[in-house]
Amino acid sequence: MNNEARAMTEATQENWQTLLKAMRVPPDPxxxxxxxxxxxxAEAARAEASKQYEAARSTHAxxxxxxxxxxxxxxxDALAEALRATEVEERKAAEGKAAIEREHRERVRDQLNDVMGRYTESLTRRFGQEVDDLKTFxxxxxxLQSKAKAAGFRLDEPIIVMVPHILGHLNAAQACFAAAKPKRGKA
Incomplete structure (x- = not known):
């Protein structure tokens, strides 16, 4: 078993802290x-230009x-043109802010997906064979239960009754891991 898989999946306080640090969402840039x-x-400039234009329009009217x-x-007309210019600047500033926020969110999402992908792969490498062995067992x-029943014996071991349910849950868990595996390199 590889050391990264063991380190990422061993249930120790230090390993959980390492995983939680890797999952930390960085602050805004x-x-x-x-x-x-x-x-x-830009919003303040537009508000001031709007106030000046409305005052001038009222005075003119x-x-x-x-x-x-x-x-x-x-x-x-000059005040109206100045107001339109401030509205354009406000829209450009809002679009610039939105672009920076979007890029930051995408970087964080990719970073977190990478960490979770490595963690999921580590779980699979570390426990995949054990789960397969448990399913076989x-x-x-x-x-054994079927053969005992066919031979007229009733097995009193409670775990035997729960085995089909346990198998169902293991299969469902494996299907969830397979379906939820992050796609590396995709946005």
Whole structure:
């Protein structure tokens, strides 16, 4: 049996701590805090541009007929264009933050899948043959029970009655391990 398989699967406090450390989710990357700050600045700039535009629009709309407007159409258009520019910057900042978060999640997912894949492989290497041997032994027990019953003997050993159920659970557990095995190298 290989040492990594034994080390990853031996039920000792040190080995469990090692596995738990390997399963640790790393903190958010530093670039994410920069992206969050950029998004907050872009949101604040858009809010300020929106406030200025709405104030100018209200002032322009409140100008009595026949009087010269306090805010010209070209000034109002310039404020509207500035508002659109801040909305574009806000969207770019939000997309940048989302991209960094997505890349971080993918890296963490791949890291955790790698650790769990190695752990599952270690379990299989370490206990796979023992489980197969146990299944063989249990199947022989079922055969023994059948032959004893056919010969008119009743076996009083309680484990004999539970063997078919135990076999079913072992088969189900092996099927779960096989189905849940992480696919290495796939996103």
């Amino acid at each position: 530093a670039e994410l805090s920069g992206a969050k700050a950029a998004l907050e600045r 409140a100008t009595p007929a026949g009087q010269a407007p306090a805010i010209s159409h070209s000034q109002l 249990l199947a022989l027990s079922v055969t």
